[in-house]
Amino acid sequence: MANTNPPPAIARIRYEDLGAVAHIELNRPNEANAIDQATAQELELAIEKASNNDDARVILITGAGARFCAGGDLHSVLAADEQADYLQELAQTLDSALRKLTQGDKPVVAAVQGAVAGAGIALMLSCDLVIADPSTKFALAYSGVGLTPDCGTSYLLPRAIGQQRALAMALMNRAVTAEEALAWGLITEVAEDSPSKERALDLARNLAAGPQFALGQTRRLIRGGWESTRAQVGAEEARTIARAVTTPESVKLLQKFATHRKTR
Known part of the structure; x- marks a missing residue:
């Protein structure tokens, strides 16, 4: 008899307890980990779980596949019946998740690779220490599709790199290399000797062993x-x-x- 059961749904966000480190991974590698409404909701739940886990002392954020996060999922926006309503709800849900991440009392480490764009920048800046692969590129990308920043980007970015650099990234749609990002203060470290995920996990475990x-x-x-x-x-x-x-x-x-x- 043929199996008529539908295949199990693949979680958009993976959560894993690694001892004293709570690991949250964006898990849409075929979509460059772009965030739709369901992903934003799962991310918020994962952040709440990590924040309320008494055994977790540090949170680690990563993205599956070749790219960390392309930002909001524009395909889901285009597919929505009411695009404005959907995009506003998506921005509000993701912003709520990121505010919970920044307001918690556990250090947050991120490993980024490939591309970090749009709301992915806001997610990255909501983390305390960011380790990047040398080939990583950073871009806001909003103006390229006629959109404006969301999820606290216009609050977080100028505080990280200064107003003029933030405006250059936003208005000129300028991509920034990992070396530039390090010099500007957008990231903490470029992982030269090992993949960013390995270095970030080591760092998270070292922090977890601290006070x-x-x-x-x-x-x-x-x-x-x-x-x-x-x-x-x-x-x-x-x-x-x-x-x-x-x-x-x-x-x-x-x-x-x-x-x-x-x-x-």
Whole structure:
């Protein structure tokens, strides 16, 4: 008898627990990991799962296949009955997912390769440390199809590389190489000696072995600083460092520091 059961659906987002690292991978390699509404919803659920996983100390974001992320899935936009409504809903869903990623208290590492475009730039900038393959290209690409930035790109990009460079990428539809991206501050490191995914996983595991409270709160303070005044930042830093010094990790590290000084 022929098997009439439909094939199982392939997850658009893969989630994997790698010890203390929660691994989230965009899984549409044949579409350059372009994000449609279903993918955005799955991504948000995966981010929530990683954020609520007490065993996960670091989140790792990757993209399957040759390219990290081409941004929004324009084919799904063109196929929609109401394109404007669909695109607005897609942008809002993905923006919600990325805000959850940036507002969490776990460091986020990304490995990027091939191409990073459109909303893929916003996803990348929502991560704290970004490792790129040497051949990676970065482009906003919105103006090439008559669209405007979404998902917080116009907020995140000028804060990462400055207003003039952000405008050059946006208005001139300029592609940026990995070396330029490193020099501009768009990424953290170019992986010269190993694939970006291997280097990013090593980095994520090293962070996971570090002081969890201190790293998570440092991330929160730096990312939240854009929303606060200088006085508010200083006050929040004082409150947070007072909490940090009481954590078991800090107590142990301070004792190690004191012992080391005595033996010098």
